[in-house]
Amino acid sequence: MEKLKAVVPETLKRRIVESTPDDLLSTSSSLLHFFHQLPLFHQIVGELTDSERGRLCSKNKKAALESKLQGNECFSTGDFSGAVQFYTKALRFAPVDVDNTGKDLVSVLYVNRAFAFYKMGLLEECVRDSSRALSISPRYAKAWFRRGKANASLGNHDDALRDLSISMKLELSLSGKRQIDNEMKMILDHPKDTRSSLQKSNECRLDISNEPCQMELQCVSTKTKGRGMTTLADIPEASLIHKEDPYAAIILKDCRETHCHFCFNELPMDAVPCPSCLIPLYCSQPCQVQAGGDNVHDAARNVSILNNFSDDLEKYISDTVLVKFSSSCSESFKEHSHECQGVHWPLVLPSEIVLAGRVLVKYIEQKRHSNLSFSLTGLWDLCHNYAQLPPESKLESHVYSIVLMHCLQHSYGSELAISGKTIAELIILLSQIRVNSMAIVRMTSFDAVGSLSQHTEFSLAADASTTTMKQIKVGQAVYSAGSLFNHSCQPNIHAYFVSRTLYVRATESVARGSELELSYGAQVGQWDCKDRQQFLEDHYSFSCKCSGCSQLNLSDLVLSSYRCVKVNCYGVVLDGHVVEYEKQKFHSFLGPPRMNNSNLLNQGDKCKIEGISKVAHLGLENIHLIKPGYCLNCGSERDLEASHSAISEADIHFRRLQDATASNDVRSNSLLDALSSLDLLRKTFHPFNRRLAEVEDCLAQAFCLVGKLQAALDHCQKSIEVLEKLYGPNHIAIGNELLKLASIQLSLGDSTASDSLNRVAAIFSCYYGSHVNNMFPFLQYLKEEALKIQ
Numbered sequence: 205m206e207k208l209k210a211v212v213p214e215t216l217k218r219r220i221v222e223s224t225p226d227d228l229l230s231t232s233s234s235l236l237h238f239f240h241q242l243p244l245f246h247q248i249v250g251e252l253t254d255s256e257r258g259r260l261c262s263k264n265k266k267a268a269l270e271s272k273l274q275g276n277e278c279f280s281t282g283d284f285s286g287a288v289q290f291y292t293k294a295l296r297f298a299p300v301d302v303d304n305t306g307k308d309l310v311s312v313l314y315v316n317r318a319f320a321f322y323k324m325g326l327l328e329e330c331v332r333d334s335s336r337a338l339s340i341s342p343r344y345a346k347a348w349f350r351r352g353k354a355n356a357s358l359g360n361h362d363d364a365l366r367d368l369s370i371s372m373k374l375e376l377s378l379s380g381k382r383q384i385d386n387e388m389k390m391i392l393d394h395p396k397d398t399r400s401s402l403q404k405s406n407e408c409r410l411d412i413s414n415e416p417c418q419m420e421l422q423c424v425s426t427k428t429k430g431r432g433m434t435t436l437a438d439i440p441e442a443s444l445i446h447k448e449d450p451y452a453a454i455i456l457k458d459c460r461e462t463h464c465h466f467c468f469n470e471l472p473m474d475a476v477p478c479p480s481c482l483i484p485l486y487c488s489q490p491c492q493v494q495a496g497g498d499n500v501h502d503a504a505r506n507v508s509i510l511n512n513f514s515d516d517l518e519k520y521i522s523d524t525v526l527v528k529f530s531s532s533c534s535e536s537f538k539e540h541s542h543e544c545q546g547v548h549w550p551l552v553l554p555s556e557i558v559l560a561g562r563v564l565v566k567y568i569e570q571k572r573h574s575n576l577s578f579s580l581t582g583l584w585d586l587c588h589n590y591a592q593l594p595p596e597s598k599l600e601s602h603v604y605s606i607v608l609m610h611c612l613q614h615s616y617g618s619e620l621a622i623s624g625k626t627i628a629e630l631i632i633l634l635s636q637i638r639v640n641s642m643a644i645v646r647m648t649s650f651d652a653v654g655s656l657s658q659h660t661e662f663s664l665a666a667d668a669s670t671t672t673m674k675q676i677k678v679g680q681a682v683y684s685a686g687s688l689f690n691h692s693c694q695p696n697i698h699a700y701f702v703s704r705t706l707y708v709r710a711t712e713s714v715a716r717g718s719e720l721e722l723s724y725g726a727q728v729g730q731w732d733c734k735d736r737q738q739f740l741e742d743h744y745s746f747s748c749k750c751s752g753c754s755q756l757n758l759s760d761l762v763l764s765s766y767r768c769v770k771v772n773c774y775g776v777v778l779d780g781h782v783v784e785y786e787k788q789k790f791h792s793f794l795g796p797p798r799m800n801n802s803n804l805l806n807q808g809d810k811c812k813i814e815g816i817s818k819v820a821h822l823g824l825e826n827i828h829l830i831k832p833g834y835c836l837n838c839g840s841e842r843d844l845e846a847s848h849s850a851i852s853e854a855d856i857h858f859r860r861l862q863d864a865t866a867s868n869d870v871r872s873n874s875l876l877d878a879l880s881s882l883d884l885l886r887k888t889f890h891p892f893n894r895r896l897a898e899v900e901d902c903l904a905q906a907f908c909l910v911g912k913l914q915a916a917l918d919h920c921q922k923s924i925e926v927l928e929k930l931y932g933p934n935h936i937a938i939g940n941e942l943l944k945l946a947s948i949q950l951s952l953g954d955s956t957a958s959d960s961l962n963r964v965a966a967i968f969s970c971y972y973g974s975h976v977n978n979m980f981p982f983l984q985y986l987k988e989e990a991l992k993i994q
């Protein structure tokens with residue numbers, strides 16, 4: 205794309221980078237005309253769309269056979285997990301080539317992988333892979349045999365006997381028949397267990413929650429933030445207020461090999477590749493089929509294998525070989541289909557551009573059913589930020605829109621007319637996606653269901669410092685109604701994802717008529733007002749008008765402040781970069797009539813003033829006394845320059861300690877240096893400065909590593925005390941810190957771990973409601989550990 209951007213003539217480039225939405229028709233038409241005359245453009249589009257020329261993403265039988273061979277070699281040396289990896293790679297390359305002989309390369313690979321799973325004791329994976337082979341090649345005797353053996357080991361004896369009887373009928377060789385016969389005899393000799401296998405239902409189910417969502421919300425026009433959502437009734441804390449599937453979603457590039465391309469959950473070992481191209485991997489067949497891709501498995505359904513079997517077995521066979529889904533799933537839009545003929549533009553173009561392609565194609569499909577004419581302008585009534593985009597982004601939007609439209613036309617067909625008008629509309633669509641899309645996130649350290657095995661190996665002493673949660677972005681999605689929630693740096697709702705479904709929950713009780721606002725990534729307590737504004741400006745191109753940014757709050761005053769030089773003074777000293785933001789807030793707060801008539805203040809305001817007047821009462825009395833370097837309680841001056849250099853020196857020690865902790869090599873001298881730096885920081889910073897919480901946390905982790913758990917506990921508690929001042933006691937940030945505290949307490953055999961864990965559970969429930977147990981199974985595990993030391 206850089207090559208294309210570089211050849212755009214300067215005059216046209218200038219028109220584009222200076223364009224407003226009104227100019228788009230003209231700039232798009234000019235660039236389109238220019239590209240159409242340009243051999244380089246046709247060459248680039250050709251490479252992106254021609255599967256023969258690209259060959260990056262199309263199936264490749266030779267490469268599949270090579271990987272299969274490597275898998276076989278691993279298998280023969282007993283390296284079963286290596287074999288699984290090579291068979292998975294081979295499955296990715298292997299074209300499905302169904303014939304009536306009963307098996308093809310893909311089904312052979314599934315059966316080989318099933319056998320490796322069997323050897324590893326992963327029996328359910330073995331059953332699933334055998335079934336996958338059968339859904340392509342239902343007459344494949346060995347697949348029925350593998351399935352039968354795994355079912356027998358799982359105790360599903362009835363199913364095992366059925367699998368083996370089918371295998372027996374299909375098996376041609378005498379030695380094979382003998383082997384099956386022996387297996388059946390062994391099962392019959394064992395006590396009968398009539399459990400029926402549930403392998404099909406073990407496949408990924410997208411959303412298992414039945415929690416009702418009956419809140420009545422209303423979209424209203426706000427004074428400063430455009431439209432926003434409010435509630436028509438009082439909402440209790442932790443209520444589910446909104447649930448929605450995405451209009452379109454895409455996996456992020458970094459997660460392509462680790463997470464399912466449809467539901468975004470972590471990939472299991474028995475991942476399922478797309479049958480027609482090399483790009484996506486799915487956690488299960490239902491996810492693969494729902495995402496689309498040429499559904500070559502359909503061919504298998506026509507293969508008649510039901511002759512000569514009893515009614516019972518006929519039904520059993522069709523239950524096993526046909527991939528079943530609920531009707532809503534099978535009818536839903538297949539988002540990957542148009543990207544899936546071996547072309548490699550979906551691999552090369554940025555995720556958000558491919559996402560725009562998915563939106564566009566879904567829209568065309570919807571239009572097709574409603575017989576309305578195609579016009580992207582009517583697609584979404586969502587805001588966008590084209591006018592505020594930096595010049596470089598405007599040029600990129602133009603170039604990518606033209607390239608994407610040509611790629612889509614190649615894959616999707618002539619229904620996609622390419623003109624200056626459609627390109628201009630696509631550019632606006634891209635801007636809408638930038639402003640309105642949401643990052644789908646997952647927990648890393650302790651991800652949802654599936655990581656329990658990890659917890660069973662959880663050793664408290666060693667892992668006390670690592671019981672922490674990080675979120676990683678795995679996907680990007682657009683939710684039509686979810687996009688109407690505005691941002692606040694002091695949010696009252698929380699958004700999270702189960703598979704790809706968006707859930708929104710109230711984290712506090714919300715009164716009827718109040719705005720429901722979530723955080724787009726910046727929060728009070730985390731950054732000061734300036735940094736939050738900068739973040740929102742950079743990522744969403746708006747200047748935040750939320751209550752946290754426009755009204756006085758204690759957290760913003762103290763978060764990066766210094767302590768007063770007077771020994772017993774509790775006042776804050778603000779740095780130059782903070783003063784202007786905070787002064788403005790004092791200004792609007794002190795304006796008439798609120799301070800002149802204290803009866804007009806509500807309870808919340810009164811509490812706020814109480815808290816603020818403890819650290820800045822001079823500021824509340826006279827706005828002119830708010831100056832960088834001067835205490836807002838007593839007016840004493842602090843030498844900020846000297847403070848800055850003292851802090852930079854202390855920071856060096858903490859960075860060293862952090863590095864040592866990360867490389868698990870904490871020495872006593874780096875701990876001593878950090879402790880004396882902590883002393884200095886405590887004398888320099890206000891007691892609620894966020895940096896103090898961070899260094900206390902850093903020390904807690906380092907002490908954990910060297911096994912000094914009591915010291916770790918003390919520093920962890922200190923960190924929590926500061927964070928509670930910044931966030932309030934029930935914020936999820938406190939829950940995360942309490943989790944660390946609880947694991948240290950458990951390692952110490954301290955029975956108060958239960959109290960910490962109960963607090964964590966209460967906080968997490970406000971944010972995740974009924975999903976807490978599914979999303980954080982380790983919490984239950986830690987609670988059980990805590991009970992043992994009661």
Ligand SMILES: C[S@@+](CC[C@H](N)C(=O)[O-])C[C@H]1O[C@@H](n2cnc3c(N)ncnc32)[C@H](O)[C@@H]1O
Pocket residue numbers: 428429430431432585586587639640687688689690691692744745746747748749750
């Ligand atoms: C996802 S949309 C939310 C719905 C939007 N208000 C609308 O009318 O469509 C995000 C946009 O809403 C506006 N917005 C959301 N929160 C805001 C805030 N705290 N301050 C100012 N504008 C905000 C900005 O224009 C932002 O780009």
